[in-house]
Amino acid sequence: xxxxxxxxxxxxxxxxxxxxxxxxxxxxSNPNLYWYRQAAGRGLQLLFYSVGIGQxxxxxxxxLSASRPQDRQFIxxxxxxxxxxxxxxxxxxxxxxxxxxxxxxxGTRLTVT
Amino acid sequence: KNEVEQSPQNLxxxxxxxxxxxxxxxxxxxxxxxxxxxxxxxxxxxFMLSSGKKKHGRLIATINIQEKHSSLHxxxxxxxxxxxxxxxxxxSGATNKLIFGTGTLLAVQP
Numbered sequence: 001x002x003x004x005x006x007x008x009x010x011x012x013x014x015x016x017x018x019x020x021x022x023x024x025x026x027x028x029s030n031p032n033l034y035w036y037r038q039a040a041g042r043g044l045q046l047l048f049y050s051v052g053i054g055q056x057x058x059x060x061x062x063x064l065s066a067s068r069p070q071d072r073q074f075i076x077x078x079x080x081x082x083x084x085x086x087x088x089x090x091x092x093x094x095x096x097x098x099x100x101x102x103x104x105x106x107g108t109r110l111t112v113t
Numbered sequence: 114k115n116e117v118e119q120s121p122q123n124l125x126x127x128x129x130x131x132x133x134x135x136x137x138x139x140x141x142x143x144x145x146x147x148x149x150x151x152x153x154x155x156x157x158x159x160f161m162l163s164s165g166k167k168k169h170g171r172l173i174a175t176i177n178i179q180e181k182h183s184s185l186h187x188x189x190x191x192x193x194x195x196x197x198x199x200x201x202x203x204x205s206g207a208t209n210k211l212i213f214g215t216g217t218l219l220a221v222q223p
Contacts, residue, residue, distance in 0.1 A: 043115075043215040044199070059210075088154055101146065102211060104156040 002027035006091050006105035014113055019064075019078040021108050023091030026072065031093040033074040034102065035066055038088040050074060086112045116140050119200050119214040126221050132187040134217045136200030139181065146211065147174050147185050148199040156199070159185070190221045 003026045013019060025031055035047040046059045048066035056066050063082060067075045074091055091105040117138045126132050136145070147159040160167050160174040162183075167174050171190075176183040187194055200214040 041215075043117075044201075044211075044213040046210055049210065090154075090156065101158045101161050103158065104148075107154040107156075109154065 002093075002103065004091060004093055004103055004105040006089075006108055008108060009106065010109045010111075012111045012113060013081050015083055016080045019076070019081050019085070019110070021076040021089055021091075021110075023074040023076075023105055024072055025074075025093045028072070028093070028095060030071060031095060033068065034092040034094075035074065035076050036090045036092065038090065040087070044090065048076070081112045083112050086110055115214070116212050117200055117202055117214040119198075119217050121217060122215070123218045124220070126190050126219070128191060128221055128223050130190050130221075132190050132194075132219065132221075134185045134198050134200075134219070136183045136185070136214055137181060138183075138200075138202045138212075140202065140212065141205040142181075142202040143205045144203040145176055145183050146201040146203070147183075148201060150197040150199060150216065152196070159198075187219075192221045192223050195219055195221050 005024050007022055033050045036044045037047055038044050048056055048058055050056050050068045053068055053071055064078050087110060089108045089110060092102045094100045094102045120135045144161050144163045146161050148156050149159050150156045159172060162174055162176050164178060171188045173186040185198055197216040197218050199216045201211045203211055
């Protein structure tokens with residue numbers, strides 16, 4: 001069966017510090033991978049998606065970046081965090097686009113102070 | 114105006130009540146998803162549908178493609194159903210990404 005992991009579960013970082021959130025998927029190959037952010041009281045916002053190693057599409061211009069160094073690994077990064085980066089970050093995977101469900105990781109709650 | 118609108122935003126019910134959450138969308142879609150997010154934050158997929166009706170236990174989801182509207186029903190509600198219920202649509206365009214509603218916060222009181 002497939003599983004998706006995210007870490008860390010919670011993170012408190014000062015403004016201006018770097019960020020690295022990791023997501024890994026087990027039990028599947030060549031998944032489509034997604035990073036979402038959920039700000040307080042708002043819906044899920046798609047940040048990045050990837051259809052393969054090294055292929056990243058950005059949905060929202062911001063100070064975040066994403067990388068996919070391996071087939072089942074997706075990393076969200078920032079060089080300098082802003083207060084507005086606080087939120088709940090979710091990674092998700094799907095086997096193919098269009099006809100399949102997305103499966104979400106447990107999420108990382110980021111607080112920028 | 115958001116492409117996916119949910120109503121109500123907040124809903125409080127007594128245990129045993131029949132609950133309906135509505136979702137309207139304004140874009141062409143290939144599928145609609147209902148998701149459940151528990152207080153800890155984890156999200157679980159409840160349904161994915163593109164036509165008609167699906168049932169799983171006490172949960173029923175319906176969709177009317179012509180009216181661009183979907184409903185999620187919970188029969189015999191229970192406090193453990195308390196969660197945020199999120200509607201999301203898969204666009205039928207080239208990007209085919211999920212577009213999310215802002216969610217409905219449901220509290221079922223014993």
